[in-house]
Amino acid sequence: MSNYQKFIESKVVAAPRSGFVVKPEDLHESLFPHQRDCTVWALYGGQRAIFAGFGLGKTRIQLEICRQEYLRSGKPCLIICPLGVRQEFVEFDGLALGMTVEYIKTEADAVLTTTPYHLTNYERIRDGNIDLSRYQCVCLDEASCLRSLGSKTYIEFNERFQSVPSRYVATATPSPNEFIELLNYASFLGIMDVGQAKTRFFQRNSEKADNLTLLPHKEEEFWLWVSTWALFVNKPSDLGYSDEGYDLPEMQIHWHLVDTSKEVEIVGRDGQLQIYKDSAIGLAPAAKEKSSSMQLRWNKAASIIENDPGHYLIWHHLEDERKLIEKNTDRANVKTVYGTQKDDLKEKLLIDFANGKYPILATKPEIAGQGCNFQRHCHQAIFLGINYKFNEFIQSIFRIVRFGQTKVCHIHIIYTDAEDHIRRTLLRKWKQHDRLLANMREIIGRYGLSGDATIAMRRAMGVDRIEVKGDRFTCVHNDTVLEHERLPDNYFDLGITSIPFSIQYEYSANYNDFGHNASNEAFFHQMGFLVPNMLRTLKPGRIYAVHVKDRVLPGNFSGLGMYSIYPFSHDTVRCFQQHGFVYCGEITIPTDVVKENNGTYRLGYSEMLIDGTKMSVGVPEKILLFRKLPSDQSNAYADEPVTKTPEAYSLAKWQIDAHSFWRSSGDRLLTPSEIATHDLQYAMKLLRAESAHTVYDFDRHVAIAEALGKAGNLPTDFMAVDPQSWHPDVWADVVRMRSLNTNQGQRREQKHLCPLPLDIVRRLIDRYSNPGDLVGDAFGGLMSVPYQALLMDRRGWGCELNYDYFKPGVKYCQQVERKQAIPTLFDTINNQEAA
Missing domain, CATH: 3.40.50.10810 (Tandem AAA-ATPase domain)
Known part of the structure; x- marks a missing residue:
């Protein structure tokens, strides 16, 4: 090794x-x-x-x-x-x-x-x-x-x-x-x-x-x-030097609350009048609130300037605010700098204000909030409104609060009652900002500028091996490469694992972690130490099922300027084939395209309207099926075959499962308008039941979705009208909530980054193993595979590097064994009848 x-x-x-x-x-x-x-x-x-x-x-x-x-x-x-x-x-x-x-x-x-x-x-x-x-x-x-x-x-x-x-x-x-x-x-x-x-x-x-x-x-x-x-x-x-001459000027923050609730009647979504205005939580509500309160906020800003004339820096966010300022001020004393001006003019106006040639400048933080030094002639700033962008906010303040400022700086911040949530968010981020500075000062004080911090960066390398055994399971805390070296030949009857998705995630602060690699090539180099032992420890003719998903690559990473897909599943197939496995098929598990778009922004509906060629498709998860060649290749049967009985698996069931098309039973289909009248949960249930048992009609599918949209029942945070599959190798009905992460959440313990749904594990165990078989997982995580194997009268084995996953995984397996060891009332009655 x-x-x-x-x-x-x-x-x-x-x-x-x-x-x-x-x-x-x-x-x-x-x-x-x-x-x-x-x-x-x-x-x-x-x-x-x-x-x-x-x-x-x-x-x-x-x-x-x-x-x-x-x-x-x-x-x-x-x-x-x-x-x-x-x-x-x-x-x-x-x-x-x-x-x-x-x-x-x-x-x-x-x-x-x-x-x-x-x-x-x-x-x-x-x-x-x-x-x-x-x-x-x-x-x-x-x-x-x-x-x-x-x-x-x-x-x-x-x-x-x-x-x-x-x-x-x-x-x-x-x-x-x-x-x-x-x-x-x-x-x-x-x-x-x-x-x-x-x-x-x-x-x-x-x-x-x-x-x-x-x-x-x-x-x-x-x-x-x-x-x-x-x-x-x-x-x-x-x-380590003196701060003499580098003391920042005193800064006084003045929060000005503008009450807008008395100006207009407040009508809620249901059409009812409200006593209090809703908080502007989120970008869209905040923008709406800023637009509706513009005149009131400017009135407040104008009164501040009138009560204390002098040089002012006015920060605003909307173009309409800029036009309002121009309309209500003397253009000789107040200059505005905005995006559509020529760069030379913008720069001249900024420099002239810095040099005191006119008293009031109004502009956006994104234009002059970086780099400009206005402290020589200006010590007062007015924020005509606030938003969630803390960095712009803090940078804009320090255009006048700088070394060399000789006066007390007054920062006036105008906000409405509905924007109090934004104010509290800014204050919270300000505290985080101060903590960062303190944190970095402590690191410099501890390590200086010599680079000794790199020594402290060395993370753990390897772990102290821990093995926990039950009557029918074994869980090991170790590097899976090192652990597989210890195992005998032909040890597992079935392998099921969700391998790390290359460098997409790290699962532990350990150099042995497969996710801790610099590139996809390095990841598969490390896999090259493991896969030969996965083959060696699998019985001849048996299956290793590997859960994977291709990775989405943003355009700025690939240099293409558009999202693309890294075919991780293809490289996985090549890796396993290279080390002796036979690739024999895959199972497709569709994912929620709406949630995927929310996570990557690559399938956006608005972008599709502009250019349909940008519209890609959701990336499904896959189960790659690899087989170890049997000893006798004349009939290709496994040395220890997985057998079924006619009673447990009938000819009729096999024929229906093997067929790729299911006929309708003849029941009348519900109309889109009928489905849309139900609440979303029931409508989804009806649609999925219909999709699974009738001939598919794409136009009707679209009509149902549009009817739900018109009724206000089509969500934007998950897919409610996902197509169902009739094919046995496309699993569209996997319950993703049903994983051991649910148990982790209830226990308030660390969740797994990529939990393997138990439905997938259950189907694979049922399809490719016999009762009593040993089912192994090279990347055990929360031990979903051995856990499910125990529930299905098999034996389980799993190896995990992250102790925070390993420990609860062991408990789950132990709980199953304890529960199965305690007879129920019905077991007692059956035993008495048998006696």
């Missing part, structure tokens, strides 16, 4: 290093000590992110990084920044470092300039105006554009910047509530693919894409991993 151990040890990785060593004394003398440390650390890594507090000098750090990269390579360097930030690099910090920084718009500008230090905006890169192949280094200033996975900017950046040898990100502290932002930074820098990072650290919500929950047992490892490629600095003291 030495080769296997070497493979496991090869999984230990940290952030790759591609930089070079620079001594602090070789940096520009104008840099402050904390800025020198950040620069040295970033250059040593080569692909790094600097998340520095507002006003700590990210601009100067980026410029010095470019200067050092140019001195070493002789190739030009590029800084990309938001609109309105140009003067910070060109006129202030660039001159302080003795660097000539030139703003470029096109490739022609880049060719004609004589300086190696170039500056441009994100829009120029996104639209392909500049050839990036000439650059040695690129720095992204305030790189929040990478926060939006799948956006045009994100896809463009990930594709076009891979040719740039040195890539850096310099931005304020990212939002801890949006883990996808951190993962996108890691992907851009070449640290780790987003999908791999999701698999390694997060529990994903299968019903909503990118709703990530950091697994509790991986929290410390995640932040240690982040600290190997991202430096969080909120104050100079985080790196």
Whole structure:
């Protein structure tokens, strides 16, 4: 097993290093000590992110990084920044470092300039105006554009910047509530693919894409991993220096509640008047509330300005709000910056406000909430409304609450009574934001900038083997590869397992975990150590049933710009065939296409209306059936065949099961309008019963669904009118709720990421084994297979690496044995009658 151990040890990785060593004394003398440390650390890594507090000098750090990269390579360097930030690099910090920084718009500008230090905006890169192949280094200033996975900017950046040898990100502290932002930074820098990072650290919500929950047992490892490629600095003291001169100005938050309930009559969905207005929970209700309360909120903002005239920064979210501001203000004193303006005009207006040339600026956080420094002349901000986007909110505040601000900052936030839920959400996220900063400061204090955090990242390698046996079951806590090595030949009568879906999920914080691999190729390399032993331990002629599902790949990962499917089932077939199994068929298990769309956003109805070619189909689960060749291949019977009796399995049943088409019994079909009049649950029951016993009529199926929709009974969160199957190898009626995860939920214990429905296990055991047979599962999980085997008068065996799954799985098996060992009242009566 030495080769296997070497493979496991090869999984230990940290952030790759591609930089070079620079001594602090070789940096520009104008840099402050904390800025020198950040620069040295970033250059040593080569692909790094600097998340520095507002006003700590990210601009100067980026410029010095470019200067050092140019001195070493002789190739030009590029800084990309938001609109309105140009003067910070060109006129202030660039001159302080003795660097000539030139703003470029096109490739022609880049060719004609004589300086190696170039500056441009994100829009120029996104639209392909500049050839990036000439650059040695690129720095992204305030790189929040990478926060939006799948956006045009994100896809463009990930594709076009891979040719740039040195890539850096310099931005304020990212939002801890949006883990996808951190993962996108890691992907851009070449640290780790987003999908791999999701698999390694997060529990994903299968019903909503990118709703990530950091697994509790991986929290410390995640932040240690982040600290190997991202430096969080909120104050100079985080790196051991004095904070003198870096105290943020005092900030006073003023929440202004606007009561809208008295303005209009509130009518509920049922047409009845309401005393109180419903809370604006969710994006659609929040947008509706913001639109309906616009005039009242502006009246409040106008009164704030009237009571205390001066320079104000007004943040709004709607175009109609911008038009209302323009209509009700003096256009000489109030300027608005919005999306359809030309970039040059937008930038001029932002710079003029920063320099105090007019007193009031109104714009959106998405336009000027990043990078702009307005603290020189403005110390008051008004949020005309609020939404759920915390990162935009906090970034917008710190356009004026910055080092160098000499006055108390007043932040006025206007919200309605129906938006109190949003206010509480923002406050909760703010606390999480503060916890992130404290967490990263603690890591830096513990490990410094030397990279010692990578040592602490080493997760467990292997486990102490535990074996629990009952009268008719065996459960083992171990690496399944190592455990299969211990087993004798021809041990199992039937194998049923749900193998890990390549690198889709990790199931334990252990290097031996099959999900903890860098690629699909690495996953199947590890499977290559297991599958030969799965074949060896299976009796000749018997079946190994393997549960799989093909994986959905977002377009930004594949580079295709559209969702595609990785045929995981095909690679699984090849792997098992390569190691001696005979592939002999598959069973199809359809999935809920509506839930799948909610989880991936790839089957969207609205997108289909725009272009039907984008409409794909749901990805079914499959049971792949593999057979070990029998000793006697002349008749292909198993050495120990699975036999049936005519009493248990009649000729008539076989003929009907084997046929692919079932005739109608002749009963009259219910009309779509009749079905639609029933409540949803009963309508679903009627439809499925009819679908399973009548000739299928596609037009009628659509008519029923449309009738349910018109009656308001067609849900959008799951599929209520899924087609039923008549074919014995297409199982459309699997009850997914019926798994051991139901028991785990009731016990409030950890649920399995991919529970195997017990209906599937039961059917496979009934179809491919005899009573008394030993049924094994190489990836036992919650021990669903041995559990179900015990219920069906078989013996069970399972191996599981994750102890949090293994422990309750053992209990489930023990409960079955205890229950079967206790005679019931009817057993006692039958025994007495027999006597």
